[in-house]
Amino acid sequence: MYKDTKFGFYLKSAKKLKMFLRTKKINLSPIKQIELLASKIPDAVSLAQGIPSFDTPAVVKKAAIKALNRGVVAKYSLTYGLPELRETIEQKLAEEGMYYDFEKEIIVVAGSIEAITASLITIISGKKNEIILFSPSYASYAEAVKVAGGKPVFVNLTEENGWQIDFKSLVGKINSKTAAILFCNPNNPTGTIFSRKDLLKIADLAEKKKFFIISDEIYKDFIYSDSNDFSGRLFSLAQIPELRKKVIRIFSLSKAYAMTGWRIGFLHSDEENVKEILKVHDSLVTCAPVISQYAAIAALDFADSEVKRFCREFQERRDLICRHLDDLSDFFSYQKPNSSYFVFLKLLPKRNSWQFALDLLEKARVAVVPGVAFGPSGESHIRISFGRSEKDINEAMGRIKEFFKHD
Numbered sequence: 001m002y003k004d005t006k007f008g009f010y011l012k013s014a015k016k017l018k019m020f021l022r023t024k025k026i027n028l029s030p031i032k033q034i035e036l037l038a039s040k041i042p043d044a045v046s047l048a049q050g051i052p053s054f055d056t057p058a059v060v061k062k063a064a065i066k067a068l069n070r071g072v073v074a075k076y077s078l079t080y081g082l083p084e085l086r087e088t089i090e091q092k093l094a095e096e097g098m099y100y101d102f103e104k105e106i107i108v109v110a111g112s113i114e115a116i117t118a119s120l121i122t123i124i125s126g127k128k129n130e131i132i133l134f135s136p137s138y139a140s141y142a143e144a145v146k147v148a149g150g151k152p153v154f155v156n157l158t159e160e161n162g163w164q165i166d167f168k169s170l171v172g173k174i175n176s177k178t179a180a181i182l183f184c185n186p187n188n189p190t191g192t193i194f195s196r197k198d199l200l201k202i203a204d205l206a207e208k209k210k211f212f213i214i215s216d217e218i219y220k221d222f223i224y225s226d227s228n229d230f231s232g233r234l235f236s237l238a239q240i241p242e243l244r245k246k247v248i249r250i251f252s253l254s255k256a257y258a259m260t261g262w263r264i265g266f267l268h269s270d271e272e273n274v275k276e277i278l279k280v281h282d283s284l285v286t287c288a289p290v291i292s293q294y295a296a297i298a299a300l301d302f303a304d305s306e307v308k309r310f311c312r313e314f315q316e317r318r319d320l321i322c323r324h325l326d327d328l329s330d331f332f333s334y335q336k337p338n339s340s341y342f343v344f345l346k347l348l349p350k351r352n353s354w355q356f357a358l359d360l361l362e363k364a365r366v367a368v369v370p371g372v373a374f375g376p377s378g379e380s381h382i383r384i385s386f387g388r389s390e391k392d393i394n395e396a397m398g399r400i401k402e403f404f405k406h407d
Helices: 030-038 058-069 085-094 112-123 142-145 168-174 197-208 271-285 290-302 304-326 353-364 390-407
Strands: 002-004 007-011 105-108 130-135 149-154 177-182 212-215 245-250 265-268 332-334 342-347 379-387
Touching: 030 353, 058 290, 058 304, 085 105, 085 265, 085 290, 105 112, 112 142, 112 177, 112 212, 112 265, 112 271, 112 342, 112 390, 130 142, 142 149, 142 177, 149 168, 168 197, 177 197, 197 212, 265 271, 271 342, 304 390, 353 379, 353 390
Parallel strands: 130 149, 130 177, 177 212, 212 245
Antiparallel strands: 002 007, 105 265, 245 265, 332 342, 342 379
16 A cells, blocks of 8 residues: 555555556567567577568658658648548559548558557457457467457467368357457468458358458468469458458558558458547557658559569578478478468477477577467467578578587
C-alpha cells in the first residue's frame, strides 16, 4: 500500500491492482527476441527476420525526397490515406481482377500488422472471439489476436502433404465462437501456396458458418517460375465479388518493394467492413506516415520492374541455400519453397527448436527463428531466410556446417 498524504487515500501496488492483465498474456515475437540477442554479438550473421537485403528502389526514394522538399509531408493525411494513393491502389487492384472503390473500400495502413490488428479488434466480440490460425503461420498473428482480446485456435497444416490444409481438422475447430480465419498466402514460414480449390473451400465454410476471412498476401509477388503454382498471378478470394463482405485482404509494400522500414501498406474490403475498421485505424495511428504514402505512389506506379528483379534474385538465392542444405541432409529435411523467401527446416533428430536456435547463435553466431514461434506444429523446426545477401547466406551456412562438426 502507498498512502497519498495530500489526498488521504491509499494506492495499491500494481500487482494488487492486477494491472497488465492483457499484456501479461502476450509475448514479444520470438523473431524479435532472436534479433535482439543477435544484435549483441558483433559478428553475428542473421537469417532470422524477413528483411530483404535490397535497398528501396531509387525512384521511390526520389519521390519521397521530392514530397519532403515540397513541404507536403508535415501534416496528417485523411485517415483513409491520400486520395491519390488510394486511386493508384484501386488501379493496381483492377489489374489483378479486384474492383474496389478507392473512396470507400480502401484504407492505407502503417504496415500489414497494423491492418491485421485493426481488423481483429473490429471483428472480435464477446460471443465471437476465436480466430483460426494455421500452424505454422506468421509468428505475430497469435499475439495480434491476443492484443485484440481474442483467442487463437490453431489448425495444423499437413507437413507430409506439402504443408497443405487439413479440412477435417479445420471443420472440427469451427464453432459458434469463430469470428474469422487469418492466414498468409503464400504462407510464411513454409513458402506454401494455397490452391484456388482450397481457398474456395474456406470461402464456402465462411459463408455457411458466418465468419470473416483475413487474407494477408504480402508475398504474392514472390512466386517462383519453377513452382507448380506458377501462373504469373496469385489467386485471391478478393477477386470474387460475392465474397467482398466476407474477405478482408491485406497487402504491404514492405517485402516486394524493399520498404520494411517505411511502414506502409493497405487493406480493402466491403464498404461497411472498411467503415468499421477505419475507426480502429484512426484510434491506433490516425493515418499512415505521409512521406511513406508519397513513396508508395511511386512504388506502385514505377517500381514493378524492380519487384520482378528482386523475385529473380530471390529464386537464385533460394537455389543457393538449398544446395547448402543438401549438404546437411543428416541434420535437416526440408521442402523446397515455391514462394516467399524462407525455408522451413525439420531438425533431425527431433529437438527443442528454441534451444537449438540459442545454441546455434551462441556457438556459430548465426541467428535463425525457432519453429515453435509459428505455432505448435512448428516445434522441432527452424525458419531461415534467404532474403539476405549471397555473402551472408554463404557465411551463415558455412558456420552452420562447422557447428554440426562439433555438435
